[in-house]
Amino acid sequence: MLISNLLSYMTEENLNEWMERFRSWGPLPGIFLTFLKSFIPPLPTAVIVGVNAAAYGLWFGFLYSWIGLIAGCMTTFLIVRAIASHPYFLRWAERPKVQKSLTWARRNAFSFVFILSMMPLGPFALVNTAAAIVRMPKLAFFFAIAGGKAIMVLAVSYVGHDLGRFIERPYELLYVVGFLALSFWGSRKAEAYFTRSSSE
Template sequence: MSLFTQDNLEWFLEKFRGLGPIPGILLTFMKSFVPPLPTALIVGVNAAVYGFWPGFIYSWFGLVAGCFVTFLLVRSVGKSRYLDQWAAKPKVQKGMRWVQRNGFSYVFLLGILPVGPFVAVNIAAGLARMHIQSYLMAVILGKGIMVFCVSFIGANFSDFLRQPVLFAGVIVFVLLLLWISKKVESYILRSYLPESAANTPME
């Protein structure tokens, strides 16, 4: 993951800019399959290289597409005999029922955060057989808000650097979102997911 620095990402996007939006969309799409990828950095660089609105649209589309594909794959694989047996366990059922009842809020709220257990969110929603339209709407709205905020910062990053107060505000904002995501993740693991899953760190 040391390869995914701001300079390397900017070089990659500039190098393949002739391919249009594909590089920017591909980087955000990969986030759903390579959890350690730095979402906020990729989204910010997209906005810096392509411009605010194009970068926002490319990142939004890529993230939503990646999440939706992951969700559909898990939802499909979740019909296997092995996963059905695992899902029949009482503690697992408790966690899945909570996701089914609160699925939209669960996906939407965690989708707003630029850091968090995205892969685990998609898997939980898929295993819980969350309604496809509800899941898609929650991802579109949640990721849209997050990408808009990060893209705005990325496209105007030089202005933030020239104004220390604004830059300090950005740092505080990012740290606050990180703290909130960890609290939400811990609450979900402790209160709703089965013990075996709660003892396993979310991606």
């Protein structure tokens, strides 16, 4: 019930009002909202990141969203990594479909996390959990999350910073789509390289 009420509140208009109310708190509201995403997966990432960019400006909005997302991902990763031997996680990891995903994740952990981190919509909590269960090195996880989230947050912040401009000139969204496509192509090339290297 609480989650449902929270999600219904998370509209662009309500978030803008909330940000105005707590503007005196500096970057904390923007960081906190994106931090929550790792613990409440249904929260609308694109809306929150876009509102941050509109409230703080493109670069500060990007920075605060990026910090919040990384902090949330690292927190959930470290928590799960610390309790991965709990029977609940052991039973979850024994499921055939999960085993298949975990096997691939063990082999290609960095590219697995990096690619999925680029997506504005995605199973972030599952990505963090899977990376923790396969004991992905902390530093590698941090760099994969930091790189993937930077690409995603920059693209969404760029649109959210001046949404009216893209409503008036929607064709300019092609630049954003091109940036994401290029980033995705590069990440797929990196994935192919890492996969080939790990099998040799």
